Structures are given as C-alpha cells and as structure tokens.
Amino acid sequence: MNVMTAVVEAEGLTKFYGRRRGLEDLDLAIQPGEVFGYLGPNGSGKTTTIRLILDVIRPTRGRVTVLGADPKDAQVRARVGYLPGELSLEGRDRASQYLRFLGDARGGVPQARIDELAERLEADLSVPMGKLSKGNKQKVGLIQAFMHQPEFLILDEPTSGLDPLVQQEFLAMVREVRADGRTVLMSSHVLAEVEHVSDRVGIVRSGRLVAVEEVAALREKAVRRIELHFDAPVPPEAFEGLPGVRDLRVAGASVTCTIDGRPDALIKAAAKFTVVHLVSAEPDLEEIFLTYYSNEEEPNVPADRAESA
Amino acid sequence: MSPLIAQSLRDYRRTLIGWTIGISAFLSLYVSIYTSISANPEVYGPAALAKFPGALKDLMGGMADITSGPGYLQSVVYQLFIPMLFIACACTLGNRAIAAPEESGVLELTVTLPIPRTSLVLQRFAAAVLGLLAVAAVSFLVTWAAAANAGIGVPADRLLAGHTGVFLLGLFFCALTLTVGAATGRRALASGVAGVWAVGGYAVVTLGQSVPAIAWLKWIVPYYYYLDGRPLYRGFPVGDYLVLAGATAVLLLTAALAFDRRDVGV
Incomplete structure (x- = not known):
C-alpha cells in the first residue's frame, strides 16, 4: 500500500444507466502529483468516471474515494477543480460575475487571480455568457477550474474548442500545477492532446479500463x-x-x-x-486500439498486470 | 446572504421584475375602473349580473356584490386572475431552481460546488421565496395605493391577508414544481403536474362544489385554503394558511431528499 493517500482510488466502480453499461469494474489509483491522461473514444465511459468521482452520479456498485474522502462529502469538493466536458454557460450575466459566484461558493478567490488567468488565456469576461463563442466558453471553464488552486484538477476534454496558441498556454498551466505537486486527471479522445503532459494514461473502451500505461511505454507501442x-x-x-x-x-x-x-x-x-x-x-488512439489492444481476447486487463506492463 | 442564494436571485431577477410589473399593472388598472362601477350601481348591480349563467358566476367567484369594494376585488381578480398569475410566476421559479438548469447543463457545475445537495435545493427555494415575497409586497403596495385612490374601502390588513394568501398559494406551487423537478429533472413534467393540479383544483372548488361526487376533493386543492377563509372580507384565515405553509414544507422536504438521492443530468 502507498504511504501517501491516493488522490482517486476506485475499486470495482460500476455504473449502469438502466441496462446500458456506462462503466464496469473500474480499479484505478491516481497518485498525488501525477498528471493522469484518461483516453477513450466518445461514449466509452470517461465522462461517467469523472461524474462518479464528483458525485454528480452515483455508482451502481463499487466505491471511489477522492482525496481520501467520500465524494458525497461536499467539503472535499472545495479542493477539486472541475471542467465539464460539455460546459453550459447561458444568460445575460457576464462571465466575470459568474466566476465571482463560483469563487465565493468555493470559499473565496482573489479577483487578481481571476484577472491573471483571463489575461493568460486571452479571455474576454465582459461579454454576456450566452454570447460567448465555444472557445471563449472553454476559456471561462478553464479559469473557474484553475482559479481556486485546487489540489486536484479534473478536466474533461479540456482542449476542445481552443485554438493552438491557447492550447499551448493551457498545457503550460497543467505543467505548473504538476510542478506544484498537485494532481490532474484529464480526459481526451486524442492521445496527442495528453501525451506531452501526462505521466500515465489509462485507456477506456466500452466502459472498461483496458490498460494503464506510462506514456513512454505507450508511445513505443503506438x-x-x-x-x-x-x-x-x-x-x-x-x-x-x-x-x-x-x-x-x-x-x-x-x-x-x-x-x-x-x-x-x-x-x-x-x-x-x-x-x-x-x-x-x-499516432492516433484509434490505431493503437486496432493494432495493439484488439488482439487481446479479453479486453478486461486486470489493473495490476496493466500497470506493470 | 450565501453566494448561492445571491446567484439564484440573479438567475430569477428578470422573471421577477417582469411578473411584478405585470401583476401590479393589471391590479392597478382593474382597481382604477372601480370608480365608474361604484358610481353606477344600477348598471352593474345584481339585476345586471342576473343574466350571466350561474356556472360562469361560480367560476368568477360568485360576483354577488360587484358594486361593493371587497366584492369588486374578489370577483375576477382575487378570485381567479391574481392567484393564477402568482401560480404561473411561482411555477416558473420552481422550474428555474433545478429542472431548467439541469436540462440546459448549467447545474452540472453547481452540484460540484462544495454545497451539499439538500442545501442546494433549500437555497434555490429560499431565493424563490424571497423573490415571490418581493412580487407579493410590491403588488400589495401598488394595489393598496390604487385602492385608497379609488375609494374601494377595503382595509389594508384585509388586502394584506389577500396578498399573503396568494403568496402562500404561490409558494405551494413553487415547491410542487421544484419537487417534481428535483425528483425527475424534467421541466415539462413539473409544469404539467402543477398545471393540472392548479386548473383542475380550481374547477373542483368552484364548479365542482355542486357535484357531490367530486366536492370532497376540495381538501387536496390548495386553492380551497386560500378561498375558503375569504381573506378580503374577514382578514387572515390563520388555520387555512397554516395548511398551505405546512404542505409547502412537506413538499420541500421531499424535494431535498429526492434530489439528494439521484443522478444529475442523465
């Protein structure tokens, strides 16, 4: 067992939506200070995992802890930053006002911190939220996820809609978080988006975690x-x-x-x-699936074997 | 004020301003017509109203004494329009609390804030209570001023009793839509349940009172506890209003427990 408490620890975590499988028997431990890339095609169970970790939905079976606590414990969520995969911002209020609310609800964030992030990402916070473009909404989402300097960042498809320059700035922000010793879980359906910042990646397919790899090892197989x-x-x-x-x-x-x-x-x-x-x-993820993982008879690789691979 | 209540009031702001203006304008316009009615009692008196069918008069609250101040207010407006407008406003707020942001996806981020689910429901409702209170207070003041001006002769405390009644009626339906929305996340369903209960209930306590087979249903009709005490004539019907407040509290508890148990946004 690790000396340090894992940031996320899932055991047999399972979620069915009626009869449809969202996620089945996920065993996963994310260690403090690592950037964990969570890869899989759309609809494979990435967002289901993230929403279980955040107590937006409840597991059918199994259990998960976040920063050593039950996700139902609301206080632990003050230490987590979250960017939803489909961020919805609407209405005529300005983004700056909404960010102040989110900051206050999480115990207070200095305005200077919000302004600094807005400047880095070149986000215009004076526009009514309903009128923001997709890319600008994503920037507002990133600002709110990073602004309270959470111990644990959960980013669902963080780079979608961002232009390449902003993507670079975002990756720099992720590296800074890691340099601080904080932890990141980021999902993507494209390996290229996460491979440069991730220490490890998990690959999920049809609701099952098929492999957890060091990024270097995965690249060899790509x-x-x-x-x-x-x-x-x-x-x-x-x-x-x-x-x-x-x-x-x-x-x-x-x-x-x-x-x-x-x-x-x-x-x-x-x-x-x-x-x-x-x-x-x-190399794209789909090709890795087709070549490397499609050869396996049983896609459910036990976590211990996958991690030692 | 907690950040969530303040934010919720901002979410509700435009709805609240619109309904406040609408209800107040409607009331002051209606009250201002009273001077011409009271000046010509023979035109609008019992003989003139006798030509309307009984069922229609039942629907409009009897219309027995439309030339008197309280009778004029009770007929049509405090009988039907004002409660209905309050209920519509309250259902809008009840839906905006949970179901509407859940359907649009905004709730996803809200539920990941460090706020327990039950507290989230209660705070969203608390903001709606404050909002409805503002609508009731402003419309009361406007009506009171207009009534004094038109010489309608209804004391302020009776008028206050009436506005308290529609406020409580609104709270009940706000809690009802909130509960259905919190339990299912579906706005259309919540509106449907509230609409059927409001309109069906109104029919039961007006037209239905002459039909013994359904007359007993009045006990589950929120309207009954507003109309029964005739607040514009007799002042606060404390017992009736406590029933409304109690039913609202039960609904609210149900909403909080239901929302605490379920998956959001699936």
Missing part, C-alpha cells in the same frame, strides 16, 4: 504512419524485413509504411538514399 519521398526511385528490397515495419509499399521514389514502436531501423535504411520529404502522422 503505430505511426510514415511516408518517405526520395530524389530517385529506390529498390524495394532495401526496406523489406525491417523490424517494426509493416504494410510496406514502395512505389518508385516513395515509400509508405506503418511502424510499431521505434522508427530507428527505417530511418537508418532511408539514410542510404537522398530523402527529399518525410511525413510522419501522429
């Missing part, structure tokens, strides 16, 4: 699509049989293939010729 263009036609046999290279297609001066894990062998083989163009598509 499938990458690579396209190489040379200044002259290349002999196909120069690329055949390279470790990790699959679906190889050599057509004149171009080579396309997919790669499991490290691209080292391919790069060394290509280096014998003159490369004029290289395209490496970011």
Whole structure:
C-alpha cells in the first residue's frame, strides 16, 4: 500500500444507466502529483468516471474515494477543480460575475487571480455568457477550474474548442500545477492532446479500463504512419524485413509504411538514399486500439498486470 | 446572504421584475375602473349580473356584490386572475431552481460546488421565496395605493391577508414544481403536474362544489385554503394558511431528499 493517500482510488466502480453499461469494474489509483491522461473514444465511459468521482452520479456498485474522502462529502469538493466536458454557460450575466459566484461558493478567490488567468488565456469576461463563442466558453471553464488552486484538477476534454496558441498556454498551466505537486486527471479522445503532459494514461473502451500505461511505454507501442519521398526511385528490397515495419509499399521514389514502436531501423535504411520529404502522422488512439489492444481476447486487463506492463 | 442564494436571485431577477410589473399593472388598472362601477350601481348591480349563467358566476367567484369594494376585488381578480398569475410566476421559479438548469447543463457545475445537495435545493427555494415575497409586497403596495385612490374601502390588513394568501398559494406551487423537478429533472413534467393540479383544483372548488361526487376533493386543492377563509372580507384565515405553509414544507422536504438521492443530468 502507498504511504501517501491516493488522490482517486476506485475499486470495482460500476455504473449502469438502466441496462446500458456506462462503466464496469473500474480499479484505478491516481497518485498525488501525477498528471493522469484518461483516453477513450466518445461514449466509452470517461465522462461517467469523472461524474462518479464528483458525485454528480452515483455508482451502481463499487466505491471511489477522492482525496481520501467520500465524494458525497461536499467539503472535499472545495479542493477539486472541475471542467465539464460539455460546459453550459447561458444568460445575460457576464462571465466575470459568474466566476465571482463560483469563487465565493468555493470559499473565496482573489479577483487578481481571476484577472491573471483571463489575461493568460486571452479571455474576454465582459461579454454576456450566452454570447460567448465555444472557445471563449472553454476559456471561462478553464479559469473557474484553475482559479481556486485546487489540489486536484479534473478536466474533461479540456482542449476542445481552443485554438493552438491557447492550447499551448493551457498545457503550460497543467505543467505548473504538476510542478506544484498537485494532481490532474484529464480526459481526451486524442492521445496527442495528453501525451506531452501526462505521466500515465489509462485507456477506456466500452466502459472498461483496458490498460494503464506510462506514456513512454505507450508511445513505443503506438503505430505511426510514415511516408518517405526520395530524389530517385529506390529498390524495394532495401526496406523489406525491417523490424517494426509493416504494410510496406514502395512505389518508385516513395515509400509508405506503418511502424510499431521505434522508427530507428527505417530511418537508418532511408539514410542510404537522398530523402527529399518525410511525413510522419501522429499516432492516433484509434490505431493503437486496432493494432495493439484488439488482439487481446479479453479486453478486461486486470489493473495490476496493466500497470506493470 | 450565501453566494448561492445571491446567484439564484440573479438567475430569477428578470422573471421577477417582469411578473411584478405585470401583476401590479393589471391590479392597478382593474382597481382604477372601480370608480365608474361604484358610481353606477344600477348598471352593474345584481339585476345586471342576473343574466350571466350561474356556472360562469361560480367560476368568477360568485360576483354577488360587484358594486361593493371587497366584492369588486374578489370577483375576477382575487378570485381567479391574481392567484393564477402568482401560480404561473411561482411555477416558473420552481422550474428555474433545478429542472431548467439541469436540462440546459448549467447545474452540472453547481452540484460540484462544495454545497451539499439538500442545501442546494433549500437555497434555490429560499431565493424563490424571497423573490415571490418581493412580487407579493410590491403588488400589495401598488394595489393598496390604487385602492385608497379609488375609494374601494377595503382595509389594508384585509388586502394584506389577500396578498399573503396568494403568496402562500404561490409558494405551494413553487415547491410542487421544484419537487417534481428535483425528483425527475424534467421541466415539462413539473409544469404539467402543477398545471393540472392548479386548473383542475380550481374547477373542483368552484364548479365542482355542486357535484357531490367530486366536492370532497376540495381538501387536496390548495386553492380551497386560500378561498375558503375569504381573506378580503374577514382578514387572515390563520388555520387555512397554516395548511398551505405546512404542505409547502412537506413538499420541500421531499424535494431535498429526492434530489439528494439521484443522478444529475442523465
């Protein structure tokens, strides 16, 4: 058992909506100070998990603790920041007014702190909330989640609707939270969004946690699509049989293939010729599912095995 | 005032201002017509009203003495329109407390604040009580001034008793919509239940009183406890009003317990 209390500890956590499975038998421990990426396609159970942790919905079976307390204990929620996946802001009140209310309800947040975050994210808080664009609503959501400097941040699809510059600023904010020793749980359906800041990722599919991995280990398993263009036609046999290279297609001066894990062998083989163009598509989660996890007969990997993998 | 109550009042603000203006304007307009009626009692007196069907008069509160001050106020307005307007305003607030923000998704963030669920329901209701109180108080003052001006001759305490009655009636229906909304999260269902209970109840205590098969239903009709004591004539019917307040408290308790038990936004 850990000396430190886990920030989230779930045991057999299960939620059924009527007969529809939302989440089944989730065993998960998130440790203090880590950034945990929670990955899965839409409707796989990410939001269900988050809403169970926050006591928005109640488990059918199993149990979960947050910061050592039952989620039903309202006081513990003052130490948590939450960005909902579908943040709803409406009405003619200004965002600044709504943020003051949320701050007061959580025990008070200095106005300077709100202004500082608004400046960082370039959010205009003087606009009536019903008139905010999707991206600006998301910024208001981020401000309210971060503003009271919670010990634990739960961010459901935090980067949706943000332009790339703001995404970078957001990732910097997450890194600062980690540097403070605070904890983050962030969900996404795209690995690329979380891999640069996460220490570990959990992959959930059809309501079951199929794996928990260190990000570095997951990247090794990721499938990458690579396209190489040379200044002259290349002999196909120069690329055949390279470790990790699959679906190889050599057509004149171009080579396309997919790669499991490290691209080292391919790069060394290509280096014998003159490369004029290289395209490496970011590995996406769906391809990891299709290749790595779809091979498993039983998708329900016990948590201990998954974590030691 | 707690942050949530203050925020709830901000949420309700526009609704409250609108209803206050509407109800007050309607009342002062109606009261100002009294001078022309009292000046011509032969035109509007019993003989003139005799030509209306009895059932219609029942619906409008008898219309027995429309040329007297209390009779004029009781007929039509304090009998039907003012209670109905208060109930409509109260149901709007009752829905805005839980069901409306739940359907729009705003409640998702509210329930994750460090506020226990039961307290959340009670605070949303407390803000609605304050709001309805403001509507009742302002409309009372406006009517009292207009009534004094028109020489309607209803003492202020009787008028206050009437406004207290519609306020309590409003609270009951506010708590009713809140309870259905808190238990199910569905605004349309809450409005439906309140609407059927209000309109059906009104029919029972007016038209239904001559039908023995349904006359007993008056005991579960909130309207009955407002109309029964004839507050504009006799002042505060304390017992009747306590029944309304007690029923509201029971509903509120139900709302808090129901909301504490269930999943939000599914």
